[in-house]
Amino acid sequence: MAHHHQGASLPIVNIAPYLDPESTASDRAETSDAVHRACRDFGFFYVVGHGIPEELRQEMLRLGHEFFALPQAEKDDVSIFHSMDRIRGYARLGENITSGKRDVLEGFDIYREYPQPSSEMLRGAQLWPSRPSTLKSTVLEYVESLVPVGQALMRAMGDGLGMEEGAKAFEEIITDPFWGLKFVNYPPLSTPDIDEREKGISCGEHTDYGGLTFLLADDHIKSALEVQTKDGDWINADPIPGAYVVNIGDMVNVLTNNRYTATVHRVIHRGEETRVSIPFFFEPSLTTKVKPLEACASDASNNLSKPAVNYYEHMCHMLYDGRFVEAGKEVETVLVNEISLKG
Numbered sequence: 001m002a003h004h005h006q007g008a009s010l011p012i013v014n015i016a017p018y019l020d021p022e023s024t025a026s027d028r029a030e031t032s033d034a035v036h037r038a039c040r041d042f043g044f045f046y047v048v049g050h051g052i053p054e055e056l057r058q059e060m061l062r063l064g065h066e067f068f069a070l071p072q073a074e075k076d077d078v079s080i081f082h083s084m085d086r087i088r089g090y091a092r093l094g095e096n097i098t099s100g101k102r103d104v105l106e107g108f109d110i111y112r113e114y115p116q117p118s119s120e121m122l123r124g125a126q127l128w129p130s131r132p133s134t135l136k137s138t139v140l141e142y143v144e145s146l147v148p149v150g151q152a153l154m155r156a157m158g159d160g161l162g163m164e165e166g167a168k169a170f171e172e173i174i175t176d177p178f179w180g181l182k183f184v185n186y187p188p189l190s191t192p193d194i195d196e197r198e199k200g201i202s203c204g205e206h207t208d209y210g211g212l213t214f215l216l217a218d219d220h221i222k223s224a225l226e227v228q229t230k231d232g233d234w235i236n237a238d239p240i241p242g243a244y245v246v247n248i249g250d251m252v253n254v255l256t257n258n259r260y261t262a263t264v265h266r267v268i269h270r271g272e273e274t275r276v277s278i279p280f281f282f283e284p285s286l287t288t289k290v291k292p293l294e295a296c297a298s299d300a301s302n303n304l305s306k307p308a309v310n311y312y313e314h315m316c317h318m319l320y321d322g323r324f325v326e327a328g329k330e331v332e333t334v335l336v337n338e339i340s341l342k343g
């Protein structure tokens, strides 16, 4: 176990038929079959045919590099600790924890905003840096074009489950989707100032805890993101120009009653330049019940009579438990329930 399989690679799915109103039923069936196999066998795959302009993708990465290159004090001005709900904005190198260890990354977290922002969990106003000046407008444009791709992929998953009710159930939970987007900057692992213990891993093993993750990352940097296959081997999920690396999160396990399950992954950035990645987290509506969709529920799962929490409560649990680790504080004293957008 845990050896590298350089030859193995993840499947590629063309989502275009689910975005094109003129597509034929057989084109859509081909896509939903491919999505079904990719979700069932890997939980991780490449998505092409998404229609997001390459210039916009590259501009997002460029803005990420530009933001992280700003002076520390300027980045700290938009610290998450200054945000109303304490989850939106910048987190320093070492403030992000996965499985009780400090990750070697800094981040900038953005979430969908709701009207009348408040200090209630998940209800705050988004912080935006003043530089780069186009970051906010570009992110909002990017998200607006990516949300329909998330919806399309969820529809394809519903169809892929092979039940009419499955498709209908998925349709209902994606009418008012929640989303998050994170800019991540990985310095080389040789960077000083990070506790010796954690050296060697940029972002610890985890599954994402939500719906679907669409990852955009610097194209030229290879062998950073690693995915654990069902056999326990680690394979690289290197960028393919123009494609997204997509994975399903823990909520899909629940919704599909484990027909599809989230896959463990980690980042070991071995290079000597900084790597920027931008995961976009597509989530069902916050009113969605966290329980198997009717169409996927088996008798066994129906017997689990725990009252279901809704997606808002689930997200709050994931985002706030153990969140407030102060820089320099012992990691062991923190609740090991992944902070930031991790499961």
Ligand SMILES: O=C(O)CCC(=O)C(=O)O
Residues within 6 Å of the ligand: 182, 184, 203, 208, 215, 217, 224, 225, 265, 266, 267, 277, 278, 279, 341, 342
């Ligand atoms: O940067 C990457 O390649 C993956 C990041 C990731 O797994 C996450 O933010 O959940």
Ligand SMILES: [Fe+2]
Residues within 6 Å of the ligand: 206, 207, 208, 265, 342
């Ligand atoms: Fe992840």
